Amino acid sequence: MTGRKRGIRIGAGSGYAGDRIEPAVELAAHGDIDYLIFECLAERTIALAQQLRQRSPELGYDPLLEARMRAVLPLCAQNGIRIISNMGAANPLAAAARVRQIAAELGLRKLKVAAVTGDDVLAVLQRDPQAGQRCQPPLGEGVGMLSANAYLGAQSLVAALAQGADVIISGRVADPALVLAPLIHEYGWAMDDWQRLGQGTLAGHLLECAGQVSGGYFADPGYKDVAGLARLGFPIAEVDADGALLITKVAGSGGCVTAATCKEQLLYEIHDPAAYMTPDVVADFSRVEVIEDGPDRVLLRGATGRARPDTLKVSVGYLDSYLGEGQISYAGPGAVARASLALDIVKERLRLTGVAVGEARYELIGMNALHGERLGAASGPYEVRLRVACRTTSLADAIRIGNEVETLYTCGPAGGGGASKLAREVVAICSTLLPRALVQENIHFEESEHAVA
Known part of the structure; x- marks a missing residue:
């Protein structure tokens, strides 16, 4: 690792909406992390959340948001850990308001909570279905659209961090952006520094499924044996100013972090390792080196990237x-x-x-x-x-x-x-695909009040 003596440490608190909560608590308590991210959106999650919001306008966010926040907010406040999550799903504003209420109930004073919106582009496509490119079935031909959400990048998350957010709740952002944003913020990376953005996207991609890279989805008895899966430890990425990263986990937790677990996650859901398209960069993982640096410690370097696409993916x-x-x-x-x-x-x-x-x-x-x-x-x-x-x-x-x-x-x-x-x-x-100019991102801030420290 180069740059600062201790890289920014980011923990993966979840890999999907229904994931375990205990590993996130373990990270907040014992992970020595700077950021805790919760990735909770699969392809259909927002559409299903939109159905719920239509029935109950105050809902539409992740159903485990309250349980997760009650479990980790006190530890994160105590240890100076900032939280970034897409648990807002179809209703980031309501989710952020609920986080503020929970913080007040827990006695956390002046917790700054930000909601990032703008991913909901349903109105755009309803007005002009032809704005969307290459959709099957074609939009506007008898397709009753329930939701349409663009994959936002790291930019609004970075802006919210720069304004002092302790907790950021978004809707649909690209999974790696949850990790890339704090790296851009902490190290001052330019939004067109494609090499570093590619390496930061590698860190985000390795963390986005949480326990998969620490042995969970990897396990195959008799072929790839993994110990302690009942108390699987979720991964930590330590990233330096140049983007070099170390993947590890809390000492003594279950699972394993090895070159093999990292390689499997590296290729997971990647159509072309040399051209992984995200809203922030077209990442190139084809020359990544994976080096074991001791038990549950894997170094990865060599990712790069090129200019981001002119369009955003929309589900x-x-x-x-x-x-x-x-x-x-x-x-x-x-x-x-x-x-x-x-x-x-x-x-x-x-x-x-x-x-x-x-x-x-x-x-x-x-x-x-x-x-x-x-x-x-x-x-x-x-x-x-x-x-x-x-x-x-x-x-x-x-x-x-x-x-x-x-x-x-x-x-x-x-x-x-x-x-x-x-x-x-x-x-x-x-x-x-939707032209970027048709997507307007916004940040909504409010501090929790009525609390006693």
């Missing part, structure tokens, strides 16, 4: 169809034959009753959920779970899928049990 959520599903279990001698007959019955029933289905799955799943390992038959499955799942164009037809499976209790083969059913809307995603 568009739309109502695609409905899904009907039903499940039921069969166990004991002849389980497979009885379940296969049950599938045939459901297929015929859907035909006879005129249920219009599109894509359909008729499946038999299972081995040992009902009666345990000891009763399983070595010659074949002792138990199976039947699953029927079909796309439909109406909720009424989706409901009938599960109903037909449930009637197997008494109208199908012997011994069916544990039936379940569901019917729901299918929210699908398509991606498009």
Whole structure:
């Protein structure tokens, strides 16, 4: 590591919306970190959050926001750790307001909370669907858009940090930008320093899935054994002024950080390692060196980049169809034959009753959920779970899928049990590109008050 004696240390507090909270607490308490980031948005998350906001205007942000903030805010305030997160989802302003309320309830005085908005471009695409490029299905051709969110970069996050934000809550920003922003802020990197931005984007990409780079998603028993997954430690990136970085984790936590875990995460969701397109830079990871520097310490260097794209990626959520599903279990001698007959019955029933289905799955799943390992038959499955799942164009037809499976209790083969059913809307995603000039970012500040230190 070059530059300052101790690089900026950034901890990954989550890798998706429902991630564990304990590793983030461990990072805040024992990670000796400067920043804690929470990455919580998958492709469909905002579209689903937008549905929730339409029903309850005060909601639409990450459902674990309150639990996470109550767990880490006191530790972060005590240890001087700043928080950056996209937990705002479809409603960053409401999320930031809730963080301020929580801070006041916890007795944290003058906590500066910023909300970054501007990623919601639904109105832009509703006015002019042709502004979006290369979307499949094409926008405006019967596509009922539910949400449209541009992937913002680090710029507004950097501005919020420069104005003293202790906590930043955003909507859709590119995952690596959560890590890149504090590096730009701390080291004064120029927004066109493509080499350093490429290296900082590498740090962000390695942290964005949290426990994946510290052994979680990496584990494969007998081939890639990883100890302590029940208390997996989330990763820390230590980055110097030139962008060289070290990936590590809290000493004594579960999991592992190795050259292999870092290489797998390096290639995760990367279409072209030489041209990883983000809002801030087109990063080039093709010459990255990965060097183990001791137990749970991996050095990475050699990333670079070139000028950022002229457009921003936009994820568009739309109502695609409905899904009907039903499940039921069969166990004991002849389980497979009885379940296969049950599938045939459901297929015929859907035909006879005129249920219009599109894509359909008729499946038999299972081995040992009902009666345990000891009763399983070595010659074949002792138990199976039947699953029927079909796309439909109406909720009424989706409901009938599960109903037909449930009637197997008494109208199908012997011994069916544990039936379940569901019917729901299918929210699908398509991606498009939008000129940067059509996206207006904003920062909203307010300090928490009414607190006693």
